[in-house]
Amino acid sequence: MDRELSNTTRENALRQIETRCHVKWLGDLYLPELSLQEWWGQLEELRKSARKQRLKVTGAGGSKREDEPGRKETA
Numbered sequence: 001m002d003r004e005l006s007n008t009t010r011e012n013a014l015r016q017i018e019t020r021c022h023v024k025w026l027g028d029l030y031l032p033e034l035s036l037q038e039w040w041g042q043l044e045e046l047r048k049s050a051r052k053q054r055l056k057v058t059g060a061g062g063s064k065r066e067d068e069p070g071r072k073e074t075a
Helices: 007-020 036-058
Strands: none
Touching: 007 036
16 A cells, blocks of 8 residues: 555555455455355455554554454444
8 A cells, every 4th residue: 555645544445445345245246266255265364454454554453353344243
């Protein structure tokens, strides 16, 4: 990602990538070279990578779990 962009812009872009890397958005996209489980695994890896980079940009430590798309909060 371009280092010239503001942290807010970078954070917003990474948040959008993280949000879109979910089976609800891209899970049924047909890729003949991957099985459905492999594709979902790739989406999960990209989501985790985007989240890790976003936390670096924001300076958050990662010890506190933020709400993740598609995840339900437990009581």
